[in-house]
Amino acid sequence: MSDLATALLGLLGGMVGGLLGVGGGILFVPALTIFQDKPQVEAEATSLLAIIPVALAAVWRQHGYGNIRLREGLLIGALSPLGVAVGVVVANEVPERALKLGFAALLVVTAVQLLRRSLAGPEEKEAPRAGGSS
Numbered sequence: 169m170s171d172l173a174t175a176l177l178g179l180l181g182g183m184v185g186g187l188l189g190v191g192g193g194i195l196f197v198p199a200l201t202i203f204q205d206k207p208q209v210e211a212e213a214t215s216l217l218a219i220i221p222v223a224l225a226a227v228w229r230q231h232g233y234g235n236i237r238l239r240e241g242l243l244i245g246a247l248s249p250l251g252v253a254v255g256v257v258v259a260n261e262v263p264e265r266a267l268k269l270g271f272a273a274l275l276v277v278t279a280v281q282l283l284r285r286s287l288a289g290p291e292e293k294e295a296p297r298a299g300g301s302s
Contacts, residue, residue, distance in 0.1 A: 173203070182222050184231065193219050194278075197271060208267040209259050216252075 181195045188194075193215045200211035230236055259267060 177203075178218065181218065182225070186222075186226050193274065198275075201268070210265045212259060212267070212271075242288070 169205055177196065177199050181193075181199075194216035196218050197211045199206075200206040200214055201208055204211075205216065227236065227241075
């Protein structure tokens with residue numbers, strides 16, 4: 169992939185991350201494997217690095233809108249390195265085909281859940297919590 173195509177992928181991934189809250193990884197991994205012929209593990213590792221600035225920019229903007237749930241975000245963030253460490257070991261031990269099928273299954277399950285929720289109608293807004301946002 170050319171530098172221009174890579175830059176466009178970064179821009180598109182950032183836009184999708186900001187719009188949908190996916191951090192761009194949902195685009196980066198398939199794009200790197202399909203268009204740049206990268207192995208699945210390398211695409212996942214590259215995507216994880218690329219997600220850092222995307223996520224930081226998105227958090228900064230969403231914080232400005234008051235959409236951040238600080239306590240939940242910090243709890244998830246504090247516990248996720250353990251999951252990442254286990255996931256990296258597993259990703260480097262299982263066959264690449266299994267990783268690709270697992271990622272594809274995740275995308276399909278996510279798409280079905282989003283479609284189901286979208287067709288169910290508008291969600292009710294959550295009542296503000298006592299003490300404001302955390």
